[in-house]
Amino acid sequence: MSGMPTATVASVQVPAMGLRHEARAAFVIWQRELIRFAKDRARMVSSLVQPILFLFVLGVGLSSIVKAGNGPVSFTTFLFPGVLATSVLFTAAFSGISMVWDREFGFLREMLVAPVSTASILTGKCLGGATTATLQSLVLLALAGLVGVPYSPAMMLALIGLMFLMAFMLTALGLVLAARIRQVQSAMPMVQLIITPLMFLSGALFPLSGLPAWLTVLTHVNPMTYAVEPMRSVVFDQLPVDPATRATLDPGIVWGHWQVPVGVQVILVIVVSIALLAAAVARFARTE
Amino acid sequence: MATGNHLGDGPPPAIRLRGLVKRYAEVEAVRGIDLDVAPGETFGFLGPNGAGKSTTIKILCTLVTATSGTAQVAGWDVATERDAVRRHIGLVFQEPTLDSYLTGEQNLRFHGELYGVDRSGAAARREEVLRMVGLWERRGDAVQTYSGGMRRRLEIARGLLHSPRVLFLDEPTIGLDPQTRASIWEYLRNLHRSEEITVFVTTHYMDEAEHCDRIAIINEGRIVALDTPDRLKAAIGKDRVQISTEDDQAAIQALRERFELDAAVLDGMVSFAVRDGASFVPQLFAGLGVPIRSVTVNRPSLDDVFLAHTGTTISDAERSGGGMNPLAALARGR
Numbered sequence: 001m002s003g004m005p006t007a008t009v010a011s012v013q014v015p016a017m018g019l020r021h022e023a024r025a026a027f028v029i030w031q032r033e034l035i036r037f038a039k040d041r042a043r044m045v046s047s048l049v050q051p052i053l054f055l056f057v058l059g060v061g062l063s064s065i066v067k068a069g070n071g072p073v074s075f076t077t078f079l080f081p082g083v084l085a086t087s088v089l090f091t092a093a094f095s096g097i098s099m100v101w102d103r104e105f106g107f108l109r110e111m112l113v114a115p116v117s118t119a120s121i122l123t124g125k126c127l128g129g130a131t132t133a134t135l136q137s138l139v140l141l142a143l144a145g146l147v148g149v150p151y152s153p154a155m156m157l158a159l160i161g162l163m164f165l166m167a168f169m170l171t172a173l174g175l176v177l178a179a180r181i182r183q184v185q186s187a188m189p190m191v192q193l194i195i196t197p198l199m200f201l202s203g204a205l206f207p208l209s210g211l212p213a214w215l216t217v218l219t220h221v222n223p224m225t226y227a228v229e230p231m232r233s234v235v236f237d238q239l240p241v242d243p244a245t246r247a248t249l250d251p252g253i254v255w256g257h258w259q260v261p262v263g264v265q266v267i268l269v270i271v272v273s274i275a276l277l278a279a280a281v282a283r284f285a286r287t288e
Numbered sequence: 289m290a291t292g293n294h295l296g297d298g299p300p301p302a303i304r305l306r307g308l309v310k311r312y313a314e315v316e317a318v319r320g321i322d323l324d325v326a327p328g329e330t331f332g333f334l335g336p337n338g339a340g341k342s343t344t345i346k347i348l349c350t351l352v353t354a355t356s357g358t359a360q361v362a363g364w365d366v367a368t369e370r371d372a373v374r375r376h377i378g379l380v381f382q383e384p385t386l387d388s389y390l391t392g393e394q395n396l397r398f399h400g401e402l403y404g405v406d407r408s409g410a411a412a413r414r415e416e417v418l419r420m421v422g423l424w425e426r427r428g429d430a431v432q433t434y435s436g437g438m439r440r441r442l443e444i445a446r447g448l449l450h451s452p453r454v455l456f457l458d459e460p461t462i463g464l465d466p467q468t469r470a471s472i473w474e475y476l477r478n479l480h481r482s483e484e485i486t487v488f489v490t491t492h493y494m495d496e497a498e499h500c501d502r503i504a505i506i507n508e509g510r511i512v513a514l515d516t517p518d519r520l521k522a523a524i525g526k527d528r529v530q531i532s533t534e535d536d537q538a539a540i541q542a543l544r545e546r547f548e549l550d551a552a553v554l555d556g557m558v559s560f561a562v563r564d565g566a567s568f569v570p571q572l573f574a575g576l577g578v579p580i581r582s583v584t585v586n587r588p589s590l591d592d593v594f595l596a597h598t599g600t601t602i603s604d605a606e607r608s609g610g611g612m613n614p615l616a617a618l619a620r621g622r
Contacts (some may be wrong), residue, residue, distance in 0.1 A: 021404045022400055024404065025401060025402050025404075027401070028397075028398055028401035028402060032387070032390070032398060035389075035390065035394065036387075036389055039389060042390075058327075102387075105384070105386075105387075105388065106384050106385035106386070107385055107386065107387045109381065109383075109385045110385040110386070110387075110399070110402075111402065113349060113350075113351060113374060114374065114399075114402035114403060115370075115371040115372075115374035115375040115402075115403060115404070116371075116402060234535045236478055268434070
């Protein structure tokens with residue numbers, strides 16, 4: 001039965017549905033995200049507004065009452081990596097959730113009926129979301145000097161890598177949510193319900209030291225926390241702070257009595273990313 | 289499977305359905321369909337909304353799995369050789385599936401990459417299909433600036449980009465004005481000049497089915513008639529004759545008494561159905577006894593065919609069928 005077509009339809013080439021084809025599909029979906037990002041200037045500008053308000057309005061406004069330890073670290077300096085993280089959070093999660101619009105306008109179907117796996121399509125989408133969110137955050141990264149963070153190339157590269165990884169995870173989360181959301185008008189409430197709490201419970205806006213137990217538990221189960229802490233740690237490595245100040249402002253993550261190493265945090269983020277991507281693939285493959 | 293019957297020298301049928309059944313929780317959308325469509329045919333799948341057209345096409349496109357039975361496209365089995373089927377079909381859905389932020393050409397480029405079209409020939413192929421549907425000049429414009437008809441044409445061009453063996457069009461002209469509908473059909477008819485392709489189209493516009501080589505009339509999940517449009521109409525047997533007379537009531541009475549025909553006034557004309565209308569006209573002039581001003585003889589339409597096979601008109605079938613079961617909504621998959 002399966003031998004017949006090749007015998008009778010010799011003129012048609014069936015390209016090997018191999019990895020190369022899958023990679024090509026993922027690549028073009030990544031490209032589409034970049035094209036759309038480049039065309040959507042309004043979105044680019046508007047999603048920079050919130051982090052800049054956090055940094056220069058909230059940060060500066062609260063500086064007078066928040067004594068960031070007792071060293072030379074100002075509150076805005078402390079806030080800087082957290083604000084980078086919130087910028088990535090919203091942009092990337094929105095990238096994933098934008099699949100709701102792709103469904104609404106039918107383009108999702110064009111992707112899902114193609115002779116490629118759902119995994120390749122969603123991987124391309126995650127890479128696209130990660131790239132655009134990281135590109136966007138470069139604007140904020142360029143402001144480092146204004147808040148007393150030195151322009152160290154090694155730190156910049158590390159931050160870019162960490163932001164990309166975090167953005168990948170959050171785009172995948174956005175995709176998982178998008179598989180559930182059937183209507184465009186439900187997308188924004190979903191952001192409020194899921195994404196905003198992730199920001200507040202991640203330690204992006206306050207140090208994880210000396211929190212009440214309930215808040216410690218919530219921050220520890222939030223995968224965002226493990227994406228924010230490495231960024232803060234990379235920034236604090238560049239700051240001239242005494243160990244006591246650092247222990248207050250950048251205490252890291254402690255499970256019981258175990259200080260979780262930054263490397264483990266990064267691995268955790270990778271694991272969660274893959275799990276979320278797999279969940280999104282399962283949901284899209286089943287529901288469309 | 290009995291592939292022997294079809295081996296011969298020729299290629300396998302473009303579409304081959306055997307005992308196809310699709311049951312949803314509450315409704316049986318497709319109730320046993322057998323069908324062969326030959327390569328190169330333009331095949332029309334005709335029926336009211338909710339008759340099972342969309343479900344059948346979705347099974348053929350690997351979007352929905354059949355409850356039982358088999359379906360093959362260009363020799364590949366839709367259930368077991370999904371990607372091979374997908375690689376060799378073009379799809380134009382009822383609902384638009386374009387990215388309206390991208391340009392026409394970007395939409396095609398995206399599609400070519402997803403379908404693994406050979407890069408060396410891709411640009412030439414894009415130009416070819418864009419010219420075919422008259423959108424080459426507009427290729428650099430964002431799709432959101434296109435009219436409804438242009439978008440549909442772009443979708444047809446995109447469906448052809450990867451040189452599919454079968455092009456599926458699910459209600460390609462729905463929601464378009466008559467002029468645009470006519471132009472879409474012109475593109476489809478001209479396709480055969482440049483492409484070796486089978487076209488499988490669903491429609492519930494009876495007049496559009498006239499463009500097809502063969503049509504299947506489907507009602508309540510079954511094929512009730514399957515033939516060329518001409519033969520289907522010939523099988524009905526009777527033509528529709530309309531005459532304009534000096535005295536319509538006298539004419540109706542004369543038709544009943546002298547020719548045993550039931551006539552009625554429709555749209556200001558006396559109308560009746562008769563076998564071989566053209567040769568009946570001379571008898572009419574000789575024997576009616578009422579002065580006749582004008583005569584029109586019409587071959588039966590596919591609406592008459594549908595009526596003859598289902599006992600209901602297509603619009604009545606839609607009203608009752610569409611209201612009674614949620615099939616249409618289900619079949620659209622949303």
